Amino acid sequence: MSHASASASPSASAAVPGPAGASAARPAARTAAVIPAAGRGVRLGPGAPKALRALGGTPMLVHAVRAVARARAVSLVVVVAPADGVDGVRHLLDEHSLPEVLVVPGGETRQDSVRLGLAALPEDVTAVLVHDAARPLVPVDTVDAVAAAVRDGAPAVVPALPVPDTVKEIRPPERPGDPEPVVGTPERSLLRAVQTPQGFDRLTLADAHARVAREGDGVTDDAGMVERLGVEVVVVPGHAEAFKVTRPLDLVLAEAVLARRRATDGF
Ligand SMILES: Nc1ccn([C@@H]2O[C@H](COP(=O)(O)OP(=O)(O)OP(=O)(O)O)[C@@H](O)[C@H]2O)c(=O)n1
Numbered sequence: 001m002s003h004a005s006a007s008a009s010p011s012a013s014a015a016v017p018g019p020a021g022a023s024a025a026r027p028a029a030r031t032a033a034v035i036p037a038a039g040r041g042v043r044l045g046p047g048a049p050k051a052l053r054a055l056g057g058t059p060m061l062v063h064a065v066r067a068v069a070r071a072r073a074v075s076l077v078v079v080v081a082p083a084d085g086v087d088g089v090r091h092l093l094d095e096h097s098l099p100e101v102l103v104v105p106g107g108e109t110r111q112d113s114v115r116l117g118l119a120a121l122p123e124d125v126t127a128v129l130v131h132d133a134a135r136p137l138v139p140v141d142t143v144d145a146v147a148a149a150v151r152d153g154a155p156a157v158v159p160a161l162p163v164p165d166t167v168k169e170i171r172p173p174e175r176p177g178d179p180e181p182v183v184g185t186p187e188r189s190l191l192r193a194v195q196t197p198q199g200f201d202r203l204t205l206a207d208a209h210a211r212v213a214r215e216g217d218g219v220t221d222d223a224g225m226v227e228r229l230g231v232e233v234v235v236v237p238g239h240a241e242a243f244k245v246t247r248p249l250d251l252v253l254a255e256a257v258l259a260r261r262r263a264t265d266g267f
């Protein structure tokens with residue numbers, strides 16, 4: 001990401017061959033990253049909001065911003081902060097030499113926060129990567145792979161890994177506390193555990209969010225919203241270190257991964 005100002009810049013244009021081989025002006029792709037960071041981190045346990053919890057002495061959010069900003073394709077980063085914590089997050093990013101990152105207030109759900117982040121993007125942004133602050137250790141190669149697939153024309157891209165466990169589908173028990181009846185075992189070779197950043201053509205993602213907001217329906221990831229539009233989502237390889245810090249044990253693992261990186265790579 002360039003260290004120029006994050007404010008909107010005039011659209012660049014590139015001459016590209018049209019369908020009949022003629023040359024037509026098309027806006028050059030400008031890729032932004034939206035980082036939802038407005039969650040409380042209830043599953044991680046008591047403490048500061050999850051994105052502000054320390055990992056190797058640095059807030060998780062700062063790791064996540066640096067991880068996506070390292071990608072060459074990303075020219076703008078928007079952080080979606082807790083609505084009552086925008087000034088604090090602004091200050092934190094300034095302290096960590098990230099003044100060019102935009103900070104906007106988030107909403108009640110992840111879906112609301114992503115929608116608010118999208119609304120803050122300048123008009124010339126044509127591609128968007130949505131990345132959880134809670135995935136602070138995503139390798140830059142994964143970010144690059146997602147951005148490249150969008151640049152190559154995929155309207156929606158998810159990084160994902162095969163699922164190591166056998167997965168059961170259950171039916172909610174009739175009485176809370178009763179054992180859960182198993183209703184099926186999906187074919188594991190066809191399952192993928194989905195990570196972030198998820199990459200999108202900007203208009204496709206905005207349409208998907210508008211539709212889900214209208215229908216008042218919750219979906220746990222952005223690609224799931226695009227699927228509802230009937231638009232194809234494709235998978236690129238994810239990475240084991242792009243895991244989400246959700247529960248206390250995840251933080252132990254993240255500290256270990258970071259310590260190993262610092263010992264071997266120097267950061
Ligand atoms: N209202 C919300 C809820 C979540 N998120 C963000 O979405 C990402 C993935 O969500 P998750 O891991 O579920 O975070 P939390 O909602 O904070 O966790 P929990 O459900 O345990 O409270 C996180 O970076 C989180 O900050 C957000 O921006 N706004």
Ligand SMILES: C[C@](O)(CO)[C@H](O)COP(=O)(O)O
Pocket residue numbers: 110132194195196220221222244246
């Ligand atoms: C977007 C996501 O990280 C993809 O795995 C995930 O769906 C977020 O879910 P959560 O319910 O906010 O943990």
